[in-house]
Amino acid sequence: MSFTINNHTKSKRVQVININNEDLDRLIFPFKKHSITSLEYKPFSRFSLAKSLDEVFENKLSVALNKIIKDRNTGTVVVKPDVNNKKFDKDFLVKLSTGLAYLVGNPNFDSMSGKYYARFYVKHSDSSDSYLRKAYTNLDLHTDGTYVKEKTDWLIMTKMEEQGVSGGESVILHLDDWEHLEELSNNPVGQENFTWGSPKSKNVDYKVEHPVFIKDKNGKPTISYIDQFPEPKNMEQGLFLQRLSDCLEESKNKIEFPLPVGSTIFSNNYFWLHGRKPFKENTNLSRELLRIRGTFFN
Ligand SMILES: [Fe+2]
Numbered sequence: 001m002s003f004t005i006n007n008h009t010k011s012k013r014v015q016v017i018n019i020n021n022e023d024l025d026r027l028i029f030p031f032k033k034h035s036i037t038s039l040e041y042k043p044f045s046r047f048s049l050a051k052s053l054d055e056v057f058e059n060k061l062s063v064a065l066n067k068i069i070k071d072r073n074t075g076t077v078v079v080k081p082d083v084n085n086k087k088f089d090k091d092f093l094v095k096l097s098t099g100l101a102y103l104v105g106n107p108n109f110d111s112m113s114g115k116y117y118a119r120f121y122v123k124h125s126d127s128s129d130s131y132l133r134k135a136y137t138n139l140d141l142h143t144d145g146t147y148v149k150e151k152t153d154w155l156i157m158t159k160m161e162e163q164g165v166s167g168g169e170s171v172i173l174h175l176d177d178w179e180h181l182e183e184l185s186n187n188p189v190g191q192e193n194f195t196w197g198s199p200k201s202k203n204v205d206y207k208v209e210h211p212v213f214i215k216d217k218n219g220k221p222t223i224s225y226i227d228q229f230p231e232p233k234n235m236e237q238g239l240f241l242q243r244l245s246d247c248l249e250e251s252k253n254k255i256e257f258p259l260p261v262g263s264t265i266f267s268n269n270y271f272w273l274h275g276r277k278p279f280k281e282n283t284n285l286s287r288e289l290l291r292i293r294g295t296f297f298n
Pocket residue numbers: 142143144274
């Protein structure tokens with residue numbers, strides 16, 4: 001057992017788990033037992049993959065992940081495997097991300113891909129209908145799953161590969177570090193239902209209703225918000241969302257950092273917001289990401 005846990009250099013709310021090369025080697029054999037196809041087709045195989053991941057770390061990885069992600073004081077972990085070797089290919093990263101997810105909970109079906117995970121590219125040119133793939137605009141701070149019926153307790157983002165990249169840093173913000181939390185979470189408009197839709201590429205053909213701010217069982221505010229999908233019904237709701245968006249983007253307490261290739265950000269989706277800075281223009285720009293979103297086991 002030799003992963004290490006440290007505070008991120010930019011914030012002690014973000015924990016960093018480093019996995020060394022030797023331990024990654026010990027994962028190769030158990031990971032070989034499962035093909036990507038069998039993981040996609042047989043949900044139980046993801047549990048056995050996750051168990052073998054945990055066993056390499058004497059079952060301490062699952063304990064660490066759950067503790068960090070559920071604790072309001074932390075809630076985000078960056079998992080940094082030392083993957084500077086060709087044997088740790090993209091299939092390996094899909095398996096590692098799958099294992100991490102299944103030590104914490106069950107993934108939701110991702111309608112964009114029709115699987116329990118989705119892989120997608122951000123490139124120089126884009127004809128899609130959402131900000132997710134627009135390289136040269138800011139991807140504003142948001143949470144995931146705002147427009148679906150399923151609960152989204154957590155999310156995983158793994159950087160599979162990138163080239164021609166300058167800029168495009170990850171940006172995250174903990175709700176309790178946000179200067180405007182009290183003002184906006186206590187505003188009655190933030191507690192009333194909004195209608196949330198989504199563009200065609202998301203393959204979700206219904207709309208949902210929920211407030212932006214909901215108090216958790218300890219009375220602390222949680223947020224479910226993204227700029228593109230709420231459909232304000234009146235001037236009050238429209239102006240509230242504009243103020244919310246401005247106050248999030250203006251925050252001085254955002255944490256910005258480049259995510260290395262092979263690394264995963266694993267965040268609680270109730271009190272962490274995430275986004276991305278714009279990339280510097282480059283016709284060869286290409287970044288591939290993997291995402292998994294889901295609920296906690298209980
Ligand atoms: Fe997102």
